[in-house]
Amino acid sequence: MAPEPLLYPMVGLATLATIIASQAVISGAFSLTKQAVQLGYSPRIHIVHTSEKEVGQIYVPNVNWLLLGAVIALVIGFKSSSALASAYGIAVTLTMMIDTLLAFMVVRSLWHWRLGTAVVFVAVFFTVDFAFFSANSVKILDGGWFPLAMGLVVHTLLMTWKRGRAALTERMQVDTMPLDLFIQSMAYDPPHRVEGTGVFMTTNPDGVPRALLHNMLHNKVLHERVVLVNVITEDIPYVPASECIRVEALQHGFYRVFLRYGFKDDPDIPAALARCAPHGLPFALMDSSFFLGRENLIPSNGSVLSLWRLRLFIVMFRNAHSAADFFCIPANRVVEFGTQIEL
Numbered sequence: 001m002a003p004e005p006l007l008y009p010m011v012g013l014a015t016l017a018t019i020i021a022s023q024a025v026i027s028g029a030f031s032l033t034k035q036a037v038q039l040g041y042s043p044r045i046h047i048v049h050t051s052e053k054e055v056g057q058i059y060v061p062n063v064n065w066l067l068l069g070a071v072i073a074l075v076i077g078f079k080s081s082s083a084l085a086s087a088y089g090i091a092v093t094l095t096m097m098i099d100t101l102l103a104f105m106v107v108r109s110l111w112h113w114r115l116g117t118a119v120v121f122v123a124v125f126f127t128v129d130f131a132f133f134s135a136n137s138v139k140i141l142d143g144g145w146f147p148l149a150m151g152l153v154v155h156t157l158l159m160t161w162k163r164g165r166a167a168l169t170e171r172m173q174v175d176t177m178p179l180d181l182f183i184q185s186m187a188y189d190p191p192h193r194v195e196g197t198g199v200f201m202t203t204n205p206d207g208v209p210r211a212l213l214h215n216m217l218h219n220k221v222l223h224e225r226v227v228l229v230n231v232i233t234e235d236i237p238y239v240p241a242s243e244c245i246r247v248e249a250l251q252h253g254f255y256r257v258f259l260r261y262g263f264k265d266d267p268d269i270p271a272a273l274a275r276c277a278p279h280g281l282p283f284a285l286m287d288s289s290f291f292l293g294r295e296n297l298i299p300s301n302g303s304v305l306s307l308w309r310l311r312l313f314i315v316m317f318r319n320a321h322s323a324a325d326f327f328c329i330p331a332n333r334v335v336e337f338g339t340q341i342e343l
Contacts, residue, residue, distance in 0.1 A: 164313030176207030
């Protein structure tokens, strides 16, 4: 469409615009991936913080290479910008419709508008968005299927991880020994206690972590102080520092620590435990050991998940990033115990 003398300047301008747009896409993908991990919709993934001052300035290597591969495959597959126009139109119009639905959630849940006012407000924008989408829907077979397929794949992965983690947590809770019963048994048959602090990560603060039971089974000892850490990710961006730590002192040297993070916060367990002294739990990193469980999942016939979803979840689970790295726990302070779980 550009005149012949302006062809190359327009190509240069389009290239610069593409670079700017790509940076926005990349940064958004990194941020959304981190938030999906925090909210429990994605496996733990390696995240690099590229700034000591800006918390949100991150780099996710796996996502970056995935985007590169997807873009190369997209260009090779569609071969021209005109062939890609149909896919672009479907993606943009669907994004506009999703934004409109999210705006309805905002005005209803956050701004507390009346239902009638919110419906009228959103209906105006939704009508325009739907008109654009319906006009582009005739091009679904010409390339518009690609963003729909990509959305389906991403949704499948997110929901598989969410449902798989829920099924795994439920399965582990069935075999979990109640914590109060375990602590009471310390008075009747106390194990050998050693100096230092043993820190155990747990998703069920009312149960005994498997790593704790395995430590007693194999090493026949228990630390003089046992700290059970439960990490809770709230559905808010950030949790104030004054509200992120709660410590409960139990009998026989046991403590429960509840750490609350927002989905934009960076969990740092040693740093959080170092702030527990005012709560009655002094903590020294070099005098502590972190015990983590490494589960090996085995498919079972009685799983609540379908076979294909179960196998997909197991693959995702095996490739999840190390919990020690994700929670910023020094590798030389970590002890891992393996266990097999039929899911």
